Amino acid sequence: MKKTTVLGIFCSLLAFNTAYAADLEAGKATAAICAGCHGADGHAANPEWPNLAGQNVKYIENQLKSFQNGNRKNELMSPMAQSLSADDIANVAAYFNSLK
């Protein structure tokens, strides 16, 4: 294996790890706007709203995108989701998944 290939793989792994750590911190910051309903610990304040602690990342991402594009409608979540970028969605989904 060439030295440049090894260096490339090393840098890719480093970038991946760095990005992942940043995701959870950024996700925690974004999750502040969700905490009023879904709880700071991912356990909802009202039984009509879902607990998100430990929920699957892909499922949370897909639901937020569905609220954005109108495939899923909810008077609270549809407007809330509009403010989120694709990165916000990925980060906040990873954050809620990380909670017990």
Added chain:
Amino acid sequence: MKKTTVLGIFCSLLAFNTAYAADLEAGKATAAICAGCHGADGHAANPEWPNLAGQNVKYIENQLKSFQNGNRKNELMSPMAQSLSADDIANVAAYFNSLK
């Protein structure tokens, strides 16, 4: 307090307890049709599907009713929900809520 009032309260409590016990057992039976995707233990086999273990009863009930009446649409869940009675929904929601 009259004896008949005391007896009435006792019977009400007995009926409530009996009904609650029956709910979880009936819910477990109904949940067999959900297990292929949401897992026998409420943990989904695919990250695109939600974990339901410990999810709030009212939230699960509302989502199943939304799939039934078309307020929420999903190619898998919309037809699955059609087969459920109001009792099935209450029982299966209580069952998934009871899982860790």
